Amino acid sequence: MKKLSYLIIGLLTVSLVSCKKDFFDVNKNPNSPTTSSMTPELLLPRALHLTAARMSVSMDYAAHWTGYWARGGNFGPTNPQEDYAITNGYQEGQWSGWYDLLFDVDQMEKKGISSNQPFYTGIAKVLKSVGFMYLVDQYNNVPYSKAFDLSNNILPPYDKGEVIYADLIKQLDEAVTLFKGINAGNLANNAGIATADIVYKGNAANWIKFANTLRLKLLLRQSQVSGFNGAAETAKIVANGGGFIGAGETANVQPTYVVDNGKQNPFWNAYKRLYTGAVADDYNRANNYVLGKFRNNNDIRYQYFFSAAATPVSGNTYYGYNFGEILPSSDPYKSINSSDVAGPGLAKSAGQAQWFFTSVESLFLQAEATQRGWLSGSAEAVYNAAVTESFTYLGVTNATATATTYLTSARPIVDWATATDKVNLIVMQKYLALTGINNFEAYVDYRRLGVPTDLPLSLAPGRSGRVIPKRLMYPTSEYQYNAAAVGAEGTINPQTSTVFWDK
16 A cells, blocks of 8 residues: 555545544444545544644654664664665655545545535644645655645646745634634534544634644744745734643643553554553664753753663663664663653653644744744743743653753753854754654754754764755655656755755
8 A cells, every 4th residue: 555656545545544443433334435424523533633643653763863862772773764865765654644644634624615614624724734844844845736636636746845835824824714713603513523623622712823833833944045034924923813822732632542452642652552561662762962962951851751771781770872873782781771762751641642732842933933033022031931831841840940940050052141042042942842742843943953053963884974864755656656746856865955944
């Protein structure tokens, strides 16, 4: 199935979503799937669950490239991830996975429009904006305007990344308008929204905050594009009066995760424990780079992002590795002697809600926008609030007091007053705060701003001068099934071909 183009996979999505035997099935009879059975009410929970799951567990390559994670001591080299020699087959599931999901979301949007269910239509616009943002951020130009017009465009052309971004901002504005139009009189027409919406339970005001915050993220992505100024568009967001995701307002997906096969919290299931109780992940371990950043700044959060070693060696309770390093067979540190990536601040239980868009990330986005002059107010105050929210979100003991001590002590990557580049300071603290939470955001910011400024390259012997890739390659399936369209994009070199906002 992975060898098929995303278009063919999209045509088969109706059957695929009915074949997985879990509590996200959308058809009453798995042997007789029909498009008519795919109502918005049935499509939405699965779309929300899968979107949050993809964001939280499918972007581990970004965690390795950006200094969060490294290969555990039990494993040999992992190429091309570690030598950056990216091929068309590397991470090709990013393409098919997002397009499979977006096909369902597109169906939900169309059905929401045809059945006059504006709440579902609005959420679909938000989810499409998330998915296509990830596609552009990884591939630049991708099929968009004709992507799901299968009857007329079975081999769709590619849209420019900047054009897609502009339309996503427009779609989010339209979503806000739809949410603002929801009232007691028309809410009932959105059948089952309070149950199907496994994020906000049908709270339109919260979806407005989500859409506004995502819109701000899309604008900040473009901060380095020549001639771009996000102030006017940010002013439009402020003008709608809906606000942004604030402290304590993390968007979480919760379909009632439980300890069972296919029903656990995605992050817990991927990196902590399987439903059988077995260890889920021996491979991903703490990277010495980020561990050093925390320790050298007396920052206790590493004990919440990472776990203490199950069996410490020589008293090294928290132990990490260097990305790409080849260790001798005599090295005593194996995975069991090192820190896993599902620390107590992230992996609390198999039944915990799955973060979708955290309050921590939102506050850092607002801090950067304020420092750039796009939002009014004190950038320092928002920065301090964002750092404090990170401590609170992780469940750090005496979080506010501990964060205050952290912020008011002399630390090289903390102090606002002495920072010569305050945007870089904000983004560096954002980098630390999103460890394991949003690995992809670190990859975006590194390409966009070069933060962290001292991020080490892979130690893989075969790296041969290559650096962290600027993008992914188009998957093999596109060259097999949509050759003319992808061929029109020319020769792609991940070392030099950039996403449009990476200037």
